Amino acid sequence: KKCTMTSNRVGLAMLVVLSTRCTKCTAHDTVSLRVAQGVQNPRWAAIAGGDNVCDVKTFTEHGALGDNHTDDTQAIKATIAACHRSFPDGAVVLFPGPRAGQPGPVVYRITASIPLVSNLTLLLGANVVIQSSTLPPYAVQDPACPTLYWATGPTAVLCGTNLTNVAVIGADPKTSIVDGGGWPWYKNGTYGQGPRLFEVAWTSNITLSHVGFHNSPAWTVHPTFSTGILAEWIEILNPRFTPNTDGFDPDSCTDVVLRDSIIDTGDDGISIKSSNSSEPGSHHIQMPCSNIHIYRTKILSRNYCIGSATYGGVYDVVMEDCEIGDDLGSSPWAIKYKSHQSYVGTLRNHTYRRLRIGRIASNTYQQPHAGYFMSIELKYHPLIPNRTCTQWDCPQFDGVHFEDIVITSAERAGDINGFAGDLLNGLTFKNVTFKEKPKLGWSCGYVNPDTFSAVQVDPPLSCASGPAQP
Numbered sequence: 001k002k003c004t005m006t007s008n009r010v011g012l013a014m015l016v017v018l019s020t021r022c023t024k025c026t027a028h029d030t031v032s033l034r035v036a037q038g039v040q041n042p043r044w045a046a047i048a049g050g051d052n053v054c055d056v057k058t059f060t061e062h063g064a065l066g067d068n069h070t071d072d073t074q075a076i077k078a079t080i081a082a083c084h085r086s087f088p089d090g091a092v093v094l095f096p097g098p099r100a101g102q103p104g105p106v107v108y109r110i111t112a113s114i115p116l117v118s119n120l121t122l123l124l125g126a127n128v129v130i131q132s133s134t135l136p137p138y139a140v141q142d143p144a145c146p147t148l149y150w151a152t153g154p155t156a157v158l159c160g161t162n163l164t165n166v167a168v169i170g171a172d173p174k175t176s177i178v179d180g181g182g183w184p185w186y187k188n189g190t191y192g193q194g195p196r197l198f199e200v201a202w203t204s205n206i207t208l209s210h211v212g213f214h215n216s217p218a219w220t221v222h223p224t225f226s227t228g229i230l231a232e233w234i235e236i237l238n239p240r241f242t243p244n245t246d247g248f249d250p251d252s253c254t255d256v257v258l259r260d261s262i263i264d265t266g267d268d269g270i271s272i273k274s275s276n277s278s279e280p281g282s283h284h285i286q287m288p289c290s291n292i293h294i295y296r297t298k299i300l301s302r303n304y305c306i307g308s309a310t311y312g313g314v315y316d317v318v319m320e321d322c323e324i325g326d327d328l329g330s331s332p333w334a335i336k337y338k339s340h341q342s343y344v345g346t347l348r349n350h351t352y353r354r355l356r357i358g359r360i361a362s363n364t365y366q367q368p369h370a371g372y373f374m375s376i377e378l379k380y381h382p383l384i385p386n387r388t389c390t391q392w393d394c395p396q397f398d399g400v401h402f403e404d405i406v407i408t409s410a411e412r413a414g415d416i417n418g419f420a421g422d423l424l425n426g427l428t429f430k431n432v433t434f435k436e437k438p439k440l441g442w443s444c445g446y447v448n449p450d451t452f453s454a455v456q457v458d459p460p461l462s463c464a465s466g467p468a469q470p
Helices: 028-037 044-048 073-086 183-188
Strands: 003-010 015-022 053-055 067-071 091-095 106-110 120-124 128-132 158-161 164-170 176-179 198-201 204-209 212-214 221-224 227-232 235-237 254-259 262-264 270-274 289-295 298-301 304-310 314-324 333-340 347-360 372-380 397-410 412-417 425-434 440-445 453-458
Touching (some): 044 091, 044 120, 044 164, 053 073, 073 106, 073 120, 120 128, 120 176, 164 176, 270 289, 270 314, 304 314, 333 347, 333 397, 347 372, 372 397
Parallel strands (some): 053 091, 067 106, 106 128, 128 176, 158 198, 164 204, 176 212, 198 221, 204 227, 212 235, 227 254, 235 262, 270 304, 289 314, 298 314, 314 347, 333 372, 397 425, 412 440, 425 453
């Protein structure tokens, strides 16, 4: 078998993690069991035992207390700065857990963004929480952090710009937690207006490993204009009723791996984007998102999607051996394409294989009119409901493949639509089956019949080159 390989260097421990993209990989039968049980990080002790480790409680004169009451923001910032000065080629800032016999967790409370630096690892012990405690209408920005779309909003909890070799590593994804403190924002109804949880821009070699990201007031993990991203054994948990709390959103990034993780949130669980930043001076940046590999990962809620921002295009995506939803109806839809109409981009060479989809059903708290397994919609924008396209602004959709997918049930099989004069090209289905027949079947139109195929699809799928036929 032929594989391509990317490497991520975890700065401070000088650890090299290799991830492979293979034409044949492990079957998905054990995804739920592996993710639900979690695992202790086998590399944690080696990293913690290095000579370049700085204990956030003791390395500086006024260290963090971790008592869940004291504001540890400045102590954490001072430790990062001092540790980086001492170990500029690789610094590890350790957040120790409870001592033997001491009850946990140890909570390090912060009230502002923590800007990261190059060649830095934040190392969280077991039973450790970094707890953000901002309250709406908090909108403080750290100049070291990106603002991107949110020109007047707060910068992220963990953030940075123009960095190399950045890592957040825990001992256990279920007890090594970064908590965004989202509940005051949820109760206030200000969904998506608080700080993102992890956001870096123009950064290379990013590692997130064995860490839980919980209760984000806005998007949770949002690397932008970055390359070389490894997210493994992470757990993203936000309440399901919270809109604009996306889980994992690589945005205009290249060489991204997400594996062995679980996502349960109120908006898109995974959203692969290619956005144009609203940061002053960068309105017209339209960088592609490319070379994305997602495997052995479970999205309990809400769904997987491409877009809506696809300005610079999304290329070369493989999602395999994954699960979306459960058989209790945790997901209101499974797979969505929602190419933004304002600035369209190319969507090319995407493969989805060996996926297990649960019971896809509408719900009252999230999406009361959903329930479909698939939606491919290139007219996504409520302000332009009937838009057509001309040659220069038509989205390009080419080479998207679905194979070996089993769906427990859905209210609707799916809606698939290109544009008049801009057909979907290279759309293929193979061995896609529903265990229970959906109430409504497929609706599929504006697809190029010369490059379309549907083999062993149940219920059967046929697509028109014109409008979808009832």
